[in-house]
């Protein structure tokens with residue numbers, strides 16, 4: 001791989017080109033569709049922040065009932081118990097299953113909360129600038145993209161338990177309404193992160209480098 | 212040097228940060244990485260196409276057979292139950308939760324399966340030095356877009372968590388499908404490592420022109 005020209009990194013936009021984000025091919029500025037892979041071309045996706053915020057808000061709205069309503073409904077001979085995400089993790093802690101409780105808490109509370117904060121911070125930084133360097137913000141963005149899917153773990157656990165634990169009258173487990181809203185919240189935040197045009201982090205570097 | 216000195220097809224722009232480079236195929240086993248944001252741009256592997264096709268066929272066979280065998284079994288006080296992957300995917304029942312059943316089935320079975328079929332469709336002619344099949348570019352684009360939604364490996368970790376959760380109140384056994392599924396997760400990870408998107412796009416382009 002060679003850098004075009006001198007050591008300063010030239011962007012496709014500065015060279016009067018528009019890059020395809022899907023297949024990395026470049027085209028003259030103004031081309032609207034990639035001739036190689038057929039993706040829509042935009043030098044910077046200026047509408048992306050609107051989509052990022054809309055999906056962010058939708059995800060946050062879904063995340064609230066996901067924490068209030070039960071995720072799992074357990075029926076045994078003696079009683080019926082409902083547990084929320086956090087309640088279920090606390091129960092596990094009482095039973096001594098610390099490792100699993102930590103996995104659930106990280107996947108269902110820490111990752112979603114961290115994602116909401118990170119996406120909001122990144123979106124605001126494009127409007128207002130940021131103390132963090134472009135490289136740092138890019139790192140945060142990559143983390144958000146990579147880690148977001150793992151929140152689905154608790155939904156799958158509910159699915160596995162409700163199909164497996166069906167033991168006549170002795171014990172049965174059913175999913176609660178929170179399973180649905182939680183899954184929706186994960187999907188919305190994944191779409192929100194995907195809508196981000198990460199090239200916008202780097203644009204403010206360009207004028208400084210020219211000096 | 213300006214871009215007009217070079218043919219546009221010899222350039223490559225980082226999809227993440229827009230940095231522009233002259234594309235040059237790195238040595239086999241080496242990778243071309245964006246200097247600015249460290250995104251991997253080109254990562255060719257020796258005989259990658261053949262390996263991917265072999266692994267993908269294996270995954271196809273594993274997924275389909277895993278659907279028909281029990282996944283997990285449970286025993287408590289003389290009561291027993293077993294669940295297949297399809298039972299798990301359809302466990303959410305009716306109403307609004309049906310939506311969740313469909314999404315689960317899609318994420319753990321249908322989307323991984325579809326991605327495999329698409330990759331086979333795109334790579335087979337490339338490896339055999341034949342012109343690409345119709346709509347190969349759409350197929351490859353779709354397979355890339357679906358990647359974040361294929362969650363077989365997350366489901367596998369979910370199984371481990373579920374096992375620990377019920378281990379205190381019941382004895383759990385692994386069915387054959389569980390082992391098939393575990394193998395599948397590992398193969399899918401290898402498959403994605405071998406696949407160099409840029410190389411595939413490059414060959415789709417030259418074959419069509």
Ligand SMILES: [Zn+2]
Pocket residue numbers: 225226227228229230245246247248249250
């Ligand atoms: Zn880059």
